[in-house]
Amino acid sequence: MTAVLKTSWALLLGMMFLMIGNGMQGTLLGIRGGIEGFAPTSMAWVMSAYYAGFLVGTRVVANLIRRVGHVRVFSALASLVAAAFILYAADAHMVLWAAMRLLVGFCFAGIYVVAESWLNEASSNETRGQALSLYMIVQMVGVITAQGLLNVADPGGYTLFIIMSVLVSVSFPPILLSASPAPPYSTTKRMTLGQLFRISPLGCVGTFALGGVFAAVFGMASVFGTERGLDVGEIAAFVAVIYFGGLVCQVPIGRASDRMDRRILIAGLTAFGAALTALATVAPPNAWTLLIFGFFIGGVANPLYALLIAYTNDFLEPADMAAASGGLLFINGLGAISGPFVIGWLMTAMGPGGYFFYLAVLFGLVAVYAIYRMTRRASPTGGTAASYPPFLPQASPVAVEVAQAVASERRQETGAPETPGNESGNENQ
The missing domain is CATH 1.20.1250.20 (MFS general substrate transporter like domains)
Known part of the structure; x- marks a missing residue:
C-alpha cells in the first residue's frame, strides 16, 4: 500500500x-x-x-x-x-x-x-x-x-x-x-445484448433492475429525504450511511461469493433487501432507524453489481469477459435512467413510502428470478467459476477490466475453492 x-x-x-x-x-x-x-x-x-x-x-x-x-x-x-x-x-x-x-x-x-x-x-x-x-x-x-x-x-x-x-x-x-x-x-470488442442474455439471463435481468436500485439509493435518496421532511443534516447522514454500508459489505460479500453458488447469494441478498424495504414501506422508520435501513440497503445494493458480473463471467471464456462487462454496464445504465421516473411517480402517488416500495419490488423481482434460474441450469463448479472482482457502481470499463484481471490472477495464485453441491451445466433456458 x-x-x-x-x-x-x-x-x-x-x-x-x-x-x-x-x-x-x-x-x-x-x-x-x-x-x-x-x-x-x-x-x-x-x-x-x-x-x-x-x-x-x-x-x-x-x-x-x-x-x-x-x-x-x-x-x-x-x-x-x-x-x-x-x-x-x-x-x-x-x-x-x-x-x-x-x-x-x-x-x-x-x-x-x-x-x-x-x-x-x-x-x-x-x-x-x-x-x-x-x-x-x-x-x-x-x-x-x-x-x-x-x-x-x-x-x-x-x-x-x-x-x-x-x-x-x-x-x-x-x-x-x-x-x-x-x-x-x-x-474491447462488442457483444450484442441478445448474445449476453443467452449467456446469462440472470446477469442481464439483475443488472437492469440494479440500475433502477442505484438510481434510488444514489440519486433519489435526497429527494426522498426532502419529501420525508428531514433536515439537511439528516438527509446528509442518510446518504452517507448508504455509501458507508456499500464500502463495509463489499469484502465479506465478495469472499462469500467465491465460496458458494452465487445465485444463492444473489437471491439471499435481494430477498433480505426486499424484506427490509417492505418493512420500511409499512412501518416508516424515524430519522435514527432510517440510518440503519440506509446502511443495509447500501450494503446489499453496492456489492450486487460486481456479484452479477462475476456470475455472468462464470459462463464466459476470459477473452469474452470485457465485452460482456461492457454490455452489462450499458444495461445497468438503462435501468438507472428509467429508475428516477418510476420513483418520482410513486412518491407523488404514495408519498415518501413510494421510495421504499419501489426498492422492495425491484429487490423482490431479482430474488424470485434468481430462484427461478436455479431450476433452469446448474452452477459452474468451483474450478471453473470466475472470481469476484470488487469495484464500484460508477466504475468505468477500465476499472472493471482491471478488477477482473486482478481477481483472475488472485484466483490462479490461491486456487479456486470447490463450490459445494453443484455440477456444471450448459443449459441457458
Whole structure:
C-alpha cells in the first residue's frame, strides 16, 4: 500500500476532491429542489439526466481520447464540470438543471476513464490490486465526506455550489502535474445484448433492475429525504450511511461469493433487501432507524453489481469477459435512467413510502428470478467459476477490466475453492 501511495498519491488526492464535489452535487440538488418547490416527478428528470449523460459518455469518450489524448480530455471535461456546478445556482430551473446534470454525467464518464487509465499505468502487476482497492476507498470516502460539507452553508444560497466548483478546480493540479503519459485507450470488442442474455439471463435481468436500485439509493435518496421532511443534516447522514454500508459489505460479500453458488447469494441478498424495504414501506422508520435501513440497503445494493458480473463471467471464456462487462454496464445504465421516473411517480402517488416500495419490488423481482434460474441450469463448479472482482457502481470499463484481471490472477495464485453441491451445466433456458 505504501508503494501505491508513493507513486499515485497526487492522483488519488485529485480524485478525492472530484468525488467530494460530485458527492455534494446529487444530494444538494435534491435538497435545493425541495426548497424551490420542485415535485418528485420534476426532480426525476434532473436525476435521470446524469445517468443518461454517463451512459453516452462511456460510448463516446474513447474516440475523444484517441483524437486528442488523456490530458486534454481530462482538462476539458473537468473544466466543464466546474462550470456546470456554478450554473446550477444561476437559475433554479428544471430544464437548466437537467441539462447540467446531463453534461456532468457525460464528463464524469470520461474523467473516470482517464483517471483509472493513469492509475493502471502507474501500477505494477504486484500493486495493481492494492491500487484499485485504495482508489475505491478514496472514492467512497470522498462521497461520504461530501455529505458532511453540506452542513457548512445554507443549501438555499450559492456558497455550497461555489465550494463544489472550487473542489473540482483544485483537483486539476495534483492530477495533471503528476500524471505520466497513459497508454493508448482501446475499446474491447462488442457483444450484442441478445448474445449476453443467452449467456446469462440472470446477469442481464439483475443488472437492469440494479440500475433502477442505484438510481434510488444514489440519486433519489435526497429527494426522498426532502419529501420525508428531514433536515439537511439528516438527509446528509442518510446518504452517507448508504455509501458507508456499500464500502463495509463489499469484502465479506465478495469472499462469500467465491465460496458458494452465487445465485444463492444473489437471491439471499435481494430477498433480505426486499424484506427490509417492505418493512420500511409499512412501518416508516424515524430519522435514527432510517440510518440503519440506509446502511443495509447500501450494503446489499453496492456489492450486487460486481456479484452479477462475476456470475455472468462464470459462463464466459476470459477473452469474452470485457465485452460482456461492457454490455452489462450499458444495461445497468438503462435501468438507472428509467429508475428516477418510476420513483418520482410513486412518491407523488404514495408519498415518501413510494421510495421504499419501489426498492422492495425491484429487490423482490431479482430474488424470485434468481430462484427461478436455479431450476433452469446448474452452477459452474468451483474450478471453473470466475472470481469476484470488487469495484464500484460508477466504475468505468477500465476499472472493471482491471478488477477482473486482478481477481483472475488472485484466483490462479490461491486456487479456486470447490463450490459445494453443484455440477456444471450448459443449459441457458
